[in-house]
Amino acid sequence: NAGVTQTPKFQVLKTGQSMTLQCAQDMNHNSMYWYRQDPGMGLRLIYYSASEGTTDKGEVPNGYNVSRLNKREFSLRLESAAPSQTSVYFCASMERFRETQYFGPGTRLLVL
Amino acid sequence: QQPVQSPQAVILREGEDAVINCSSSKALYSVHWYRQKHGEAPVFLMILLKGGEQKGHDKISASFNEKKQQSSLYLTASQLSYSGTYFCGTLPGGAQKLVFGQGTRLTINP
Numbered sequence: 280n281a282g283v284t285q286t287p288k289f290q291v292l293k294t295g296q297s298m299t300l301q302c303a304q305d306m307n308h309n310s311m312y313w314y315r316q317d318p319g320m321g322l323r324l325i326y327y328s329a330s331e332g333t334t335d336k337g338e339v340p341n342g343y344n345v346s347r348l349n350k351r352e353f354s355l356r357l358e359s360a361a362p363s364q365t366s367v368y369f370c371a372s373m374e375r376f377r378e379t380q381y382f383g384p385g386t387r388l389l390v391l
Numbered sequence: 392q393q394p395v396q397s398p399q400a401v402i403l404r405e406g407e408d409a410v411i412n413c414s415s416s417k418a419l420y421s422v423h424w425y426r427q428k429h430g431e432a433p434v435f436l437m438i439l440l441k442g443g444e445q446k447g448h449d450k451i452s453a454s455f456n457e458k459k460q461q462s463s464l465y466l467t468a469s470q471l472s473y474s475g476t477y478f479c480g481t482l483p484g485g486a487q488k489l490v491f492g493q494g495t496r497l498t499i500n501p
Contacts, residue, residue: 310487321393321478321493322433329487337488338393369432373489380423380480380489382432 281305283383285370291389292360300355300386302370310373311353312380313337313345315366322369328353360390392417394481396492403469403499411464411495413479422455422462423480423489426473433478436464466497474499 286301304311309330314322314337324337328347342364344356353372357364370383394415401409413422421440425433439455439462450467466473476496480489 312489314491322491324488324490327488335488338490373487379435379438380425381435384432 283370283372283381285368285383285386287386288384289387291391292357293391294361296360297356297358298360299357300368300370300388301352302354302383303352304370304372304381305351306372306374306381307350308372308374308381309350310375311347312371312373313343313353313355314369314371315339315364316369316385317366325355325368360388362390364388365390393490394422394479394492396477396479396495398495399493400496401498403497405471405499405501406468409466409469409497411466411477411479411497412461413463413481413492414459414461415481417460417481419455419457419460419462420482422453424453424462424464425478425480425491426475427478427494428475436477469497469499471499471501473497 283304312327313325316322323339325343326345328334331350334345346354368386371380373380394413397412423438424436427433441457453464455462476494478491478494480491
């Protein structure tokens with residue numbers, strides 16, 4: 280089991296460029312999440328998907344879009360990157376309500 | 392909606408004890424605790440459920456006071472490997488989105 284995988288590991292973008300962060304889990308979990316973590320800050324929820332076919336906004340959704348492609352995959356898209364989106368992005372999955380959340384290794388994004 | 396953790400940072404010598412607190416203004420159904428080492432992803436420690444008893448994990452234990460909407464994480468006889476940032480997460484209003492506190496940075500010195 281690979282658990283939760285994320286690609287890419289690192290990315291540098293120029294302001295205005297777009298990109299998609301990929302996330303996949305092989306644990307057959309229903310719920311998936313995208314967080315961002317800024318230096319010295321906690322984890323802030325961007326979007327989540329409670330089950331295949333549904334997505335909902337978290338605390339900081341502006342500037343992002345998501346797609347729950349199937350049960351395994353949940354992608355995060357930045358349509359027009361801004362320097363304020365420089366951060367580490369973590370994807371996570373959870374089997375059921377109130378259960379353990381498993382995190383991917385993270386994507387480090389720098390927007391110049 | 393974000394739970395509040397205290398203290399923000401703790402520095403200990405190996406063998407000393409620490410308590411990290413997590414409180415919420417909203418009713419809590421459960422509290423999750425995670426540890427994140429520098430440059431790594433957060434890793435699950437334990438979940439405390441409403442109505443459940445105090446949980447333990449090696450020399451790390453936690454309690455959940457539903458009435459006060461608080462949870463505390465206890466680290467006993469701390470080891471160097473306990474260093475990292477500890478986050479509590481809550482499910483406000485029973486929603487399926489885990490909301491994390493700002494974290495408590497724990498440094499253990501030899």
